[in-house]
Amino acid sequence: METEFVDWLLRRIPADVRLEVPPGDDAAVLRPPAGRRTVVTTDMLMEGVDFVLGPDCPPxxxxxxxxxxxxxxxxxMAARPEAIVVAVALPRHGGDAIARGLHEGIAALAADHGVTLAGGDTNAWDGPLVVTITAVGSVAAGVAWRRDGARPDDLLVVTGPCGGSILGRHLAVAPRCREALAIAARHTVHAAIDVSDGLSLDLSRMMAASGAAAVVDLAAVPIHPDAERLAARSDDRRSPLDHTLADGEDFELVLAMPPADARALVADPPPGLAPAIFGVVQAGSGLLARAADGTTRPLEPRGFIHAFDG
Amino acid sequence: METEFVDWLLRRIPADVRLEVPPGDDAAVLRPPAGRRTVVTTDMLMEGVDFVLGPDCPPxxxxxxxxxxxxxxxxxMAARPEAIVVAVALPRHGGDAIARGLHEGIAALAADHGVTLAGGDTNAWDGPLVVTITAVGSVAAGVAWRRDGARPDDLLVVTGPCGGSILGRHLAVAPRCREALAIAARHTVHAAIDVSDGLSLDLSRMMAASGAAAVVDLAAVPIHPDAERLAARSDDRRSPLDHTLADGEDFELVLAMPPADARALVADPPPGLAPAIFGVVQAGSGLLARAADGTTRPLEPRGFIHAFDG
Incomplete structure (x- = not known):
């Protein structure tokens, strides 16, 4: 029964001083940190689209x-995670075990990032598993990283190598929350976006929002070993660089930073981070690729786009 | 294309002073009202479970x-609505038209309640339509209505007649936001819950959370004309009262109030509200039904529970 699962769940949620009303009421009541902004984001994952339940991908x-x-x-956004609410559509058959597994995965990462589970909505149906999480964070006024602030002469930094995440990293995502806060504390960042749909596609979104162009130095784009492994497969016709620019689900951050800040970050990164400068912002629009010989050509943004017919 | 829909959507979102960063970034940045708590709730609606798309139920x-x-x-919770984020799984075929219709319905009600659409996540798949909305509200510290505060001798008030919502009212929900704020400004409310799954079931949840029992005066439970209409059908074997106690999706509020406050509310309700006193809280647990002759018997909570097998 759903109610039994919810009762089970509520007993497992640690008390948190940020919650004025404990979980289980009609809504969660959060004490927002004084003087800070509230940052809200939501993402829905659907079975068969974002994951396939099975031995390689348990709940x-x-x-x-x-x-x-x-x-x-x-x-x-350089925001500190605070709380989440979780809505799920569980398959009617086996939904209870799936729900408990989901909670294990959520609770472990939430504890790692100091996030409190504040509430949710548990449903059952004859369809596939759907999970929507909405996360609430906080950030000081006026300092959230936006995607529309890139300026000509900014250097482009990516916080780690990309490509080939489908080999497993797309599940074992390590969100760059701590690293982002460490960078924000030490450096100026003009614009930021996370690499969810593809390095070149997400970069193009930053440029479109900022009204600027990006020149990508192809030789400097950090290629993940998974991109090499994927390209080495006999049935794969794409280069490691293609995978790096287009695969997505890397969940590294792309940052547009003043040159001195970018160089300082790369020279002395936060622990566990391997950032690389891979391009520069200039006036204009769209993306350009600069080859090793210095010539440039237009670079088509590629990545994961959900299409539907009208 | 999803991106075209999102662009279309972003152009339609009115500017709002509560948003420090406009919609379309990685997350929304809200300016929380000074000194107030942040209230968060999430609900997922699934096609085939919560609605059936068709002539009677357009997007x-x-x-x-x-x-x-x-x-x-x-x-x-007696919270003032502030902002929402919306996550959708759209059917690949016809998803664009569905998305625009969804937005129309959301935008009209959001405008009516002064809520800003702060962000979202748009996906397409070969499955049914799924919509998850997370709403953010605000309330002064310490005054949110909880479900665990009912006390013996409180009178039980429901803000309007219940039952038979399946005849159409379950879609044309009029959430009691303004009425709740008006009541909170004038009266003491010890506990509150909305009637989503069934008047008796939701009341039983309030009593379980409060550690108290409710005596329901069967003759005083306000029966909606839709409950009468439903019970009058030749294939329906339940009484109007049964429908009122069990149908759910009424989205009225059940309030536990000190007797003087309950009577004052019923004598002079906010505009458009027809509240009724239908019972009393006493020490103990569970629900009791009091018949017209004054005798009481246990009342089994009934309503909509999503069940799934283990």
């Missing part, structure tokens, strides 16, 4: 990923 | 309902 992994993609959005 | 109605059930949760 725990789905719970982890569902929270991680939301935390990655908070990281891209 | 506009789904959008309206998806927002209304969230606003009803805020009303049950």
């Amino acid at each position: 725990q992994a789905v719970g982890h990923k569902a929270l991680a993609v939301n935390l990655s959005d908070l990281a891209a | 506009q109605a789904v959008g309206h309902k998806a927002l209304a059930v969230n606003l009803s949760d805020l009303a049950a």
Whole structure:
């Protein structure tokens, strides 16, 4: 029964001073940190689209990923994670075990990031598993990283190598929350976005929002070993660089930073981070690729776009 | 394309001073009202479970309902609605038209309640329509209505007649937000819950949370004309009262109030509200029904429970 699962769940939620009303009421009541903004993001994961339940992807992994993609959005705003609410559509058959696994995955990552589970909505149906998490964070007034602030001469930094996440990293997402807060504390960042749909596609979104162009130095784009492994498969016709620019689900951050800040970040990054400068912002629009010989050509943004017919 | 829909959507979102960063970034940045708590609730509606798309239920109605059930949760906390984020799984075929209809329904009710659409997540798949809305409200510290505060001798008030909502009212939900704020400004309310799953079931949840028992005066339970109409059907074997106690999706509020406050509310209700006193709280647990002759018997809570097998 749903109510039994919810009761089970409520007993497992640790008390949190940020909650004025404990979980289980009609809504959660949060004490917002004094003087800070409230940052809100929501992401829905659907079975068969974002994951396929099975031995390689148990419910725990789905719970982890569902929270991680939301935390990655908070990281891209330099916001501190505070609380989440979780809505699920559970398959009627086996839904109870799935729900418990989901909660395990969510609770572990939530504890790691100091996030409190504040409420939710549990449903059952004959359809596939759907999980929507909404994350609430906080940030000081006026300092959230936006995607529309990139300026000519900013250097483009990516916080780690990209590509080939489908080999497993797309599930074991490590959202860059702590790293983002560490960067925000030390450096100026003009614009930020997380790499969810593809490095080139997400970069193009930053440029469109900022009204600027990006020149991507192809030789400097950090290629993940998974992109190399994927490209080495006999049935794969794309290069490691293609995978790096287009695969997505890397959940690294792309940052547009003043040159001195970008260089300082790369020279002395936060623990566990391997950031790389891979391009520069200039006046104009769209993306350009600069080859090793210095020539440039237009770079088509590629990545994961959900299409539907009208 | 999803991106075209999102662009279309972003152009339609009115500017709002509560948003520090306009919609379309990785997350929304809200300016929380000074000194107030942040109230968060989430609800997921699934095609085939909560609605059936068709001539009687176009996407506009789904959008309206998806927002209304969230606003009803805020009303049950006496919270003022502030902002929403919307996550959708759209059927790949026809998803664009559905998305625009959803937005129409959401935008109209949002405008009516002064809520700003702060962000979202738009997805397409081969499955049914799923809509998750997360609503953010605000309330002064310490005054949110909880469900666990009912005390012996409190009178039980329901803000309007219940039952038979399946005849159409379950779609045309009018969340009691304004009415809740008006009541909170004038009266003491010890506990509140909205009637989503069934008057008796939701009342039993309030009593379980409060550690108290409710005596329901069967003759005083306000029966909606839709409950009468439903019971009058030749294939219906339940009484109007049965429908009123068990049908759910009424989205009225049940309030536990000191007797003088309850009587004052019923004598002089906010505009448009027809509240009724239908019972009393006493020490103990569970629900009792009091018949016209004064005798009492246990009342089994009934309503809509999502069950799934283990």
